[in-house]
Amino acid sequence: AQSVTQLDSQVPVFEEAPVELRCNYSSSVSVYLFWYVQYPNQGLQLLLKYLSGSTLVESINGFEAEFNKSQTSFHLRKPSVHISDTAEYFCAVSDMKTSYDKVIFGPGTSLSVIP
Amino acid sequence: GAGVSQSPSNKVTEKGKDVELRCDPISGHTALYWYRQSLGQGLEFLIYFQGNSAPDKSGLPSDRFSAERTGGSVSTLTIQRTQQEDSAVYLCASSLARQGYSYEQYFGPGTRLTVT
Numbered sequence: 001a002q003s004v005t006q007l008d009s010q011v012p013v014f015e016e017a018p019v020e021l022r023c024n025y026s027s028s029v030s031v032y033l034f035w036y037v038q039y040p041n042q043g044l045q046l047l048l049k050y051l052s053g054s055t056l057v058e059s060i061n062g063f064e065a066e067f068n069k070s071q072t073s074f075h076l077r078k079p080s081v082h083i084s085d086t087a088e089y090f091c092a093v094s095d096m097k098t099s100y101d102k103v104i105f106g107p108g109t110s111l112s113v114i115p
Numbered sequence: 116g117a118g119v120s121q122s123p124s125n126k127v128t129e130k131g132k133d134v135e136l137r138c139d140p141i142s143g144h145t146a147l148y149w150y151r152q153s154l155g156q157g158l159e160f161l162i163y164f165q166g167n168s169a170p171d172k173s174g175l176p177s178d179r180f181s182a183e184r185t186g187g188s189v190s191t192l193t194i195q196r197t198q199q200e201d202s203a204v205y206l207c208a209s210s211l212a213r214q215g216y217s218y219e220q221y222f223g224p225g226t227r228l229t230v231t
Contacts, residue, residue, distance in 0.1 A: 006157075034219075044158075044206070044222040090158060102171060103220060105150070107157030 002027050004091050004106035012112045013081055021076040021109045023065075023091030033074040034092040034103065035065055044090065050074065061085075086113045117141070119223035121207050127229045128197055136192040136226045140209030147190050148210075148220065149182055153203040161205075164190065197230045204228070 003026040013019045025031065033050040048059040055067040065076045074091060091106040120139045128134050140147050149161040160174040164184045175181070179197075184190040194201055204227050208220040 036220075043224050044208075044220075046219045049219065102160075102163055103148070104160060105158035 002031075002093055002095055002104045004093050004104055006091055006106040006109050008109050009107065010110045010112070012114055014114050015083055016080045018079050019077065019081050019085075019111065021089050021091075021111065023074045023076065023106060025072050025074070025091075025093045027072070027093075027095060029095060032094045033065075033067055034094075035059075035063070035074070035076050036090045036092060036105070038088040038090070038108075040087065047076075047089070081111075081113050083113050083115060085111060087111060119207055119209055119221050121205075121223040121226050123226060124224065125227045125229075127231060130199060130230055131196055133193065133195045134197055134228065136194075136205050136228070138190045138192070138207030138209075138223060140188065140190070140207070141221055142188075144209035144211055144221070145187070146210045146218075147184055148208045149190070149192050150206040150208065151203045152206055152225070158206065161192070194228075197228075199230045202228055202230045 005024045007022050011021060035047040036044045037047045038044045047063060048057050048065055050057050050067045056064060058064045063076055063078045065074050067074055076089060088108050088110050090108045092103045094103045119141055122137045126134055145166045147164040151159045151161055162175055162182045163171040179195045182190060182192045192205060204225040206225045207223045210220045211218040
């Protein structure tokens with residue numbers, strides 16, 4: 001069965017510093033990959049997704065993630081974080097061939113941006 | 116348009132009581148999901164409905180948990196004989212979902228269940 005690992009449960013980082021949130025998944029078959037974000041006291045919302053095509057995908061607020069099939073990774077990066085980026089970030093995967101619309105979530109990474 | 120709604124937003128119940136949690140998905144979304152979010156545990160998949168297909172119940176933690184989806188729309192998650200470890204936020208999500216393509220999931224605000 002598909003599984004998702006987010007090695008860092010908490011990531012503190014100073015404002016304007018770069019950040020990388022790591023995500024690895026278990027299956028080597030074709031997958032769809034997602035990052036969801038949950039801001040304090042808000043619901044989950046999609047941040048970005050990889051379905052096909054370019055392995056580098058971007059969000060509207062400056063985050064990017066790169067699909068690396070050989071390493072089964074989909075790490076999330078931002079070159080300069082803001083206070084408003086403080087949130088819980090969840091990596092998620094669905095199996096393209098067998099259960100394309102069943103999404104499995106990782107345990108989440110809590111990003112805290114320090115002023 | 117209206118998003119995914121859940122009710123109640125908060126529920127406090129005594130151990131051993133039954134509870135029902137409701138989810139109204141976005142109109143036209145064929146897929147509906149229930150997750151459980153416990154502190155420090157991330158999102159735990161519970162059950163998934165897709166159109167008229169049999170639901171995927173592989174994530175339900177025990178036979179005290181059940182869910183139904185009536186008319187392909189509203190869903191109810193029922194927990195019987197609640198236990199303290201059932202305390203969590205229960206999230207519902209819906210998506211379009213068609214074969215060969217994975218759509219974004221839209222999440223509701225959740226129901227915070229506290230079992231005393």
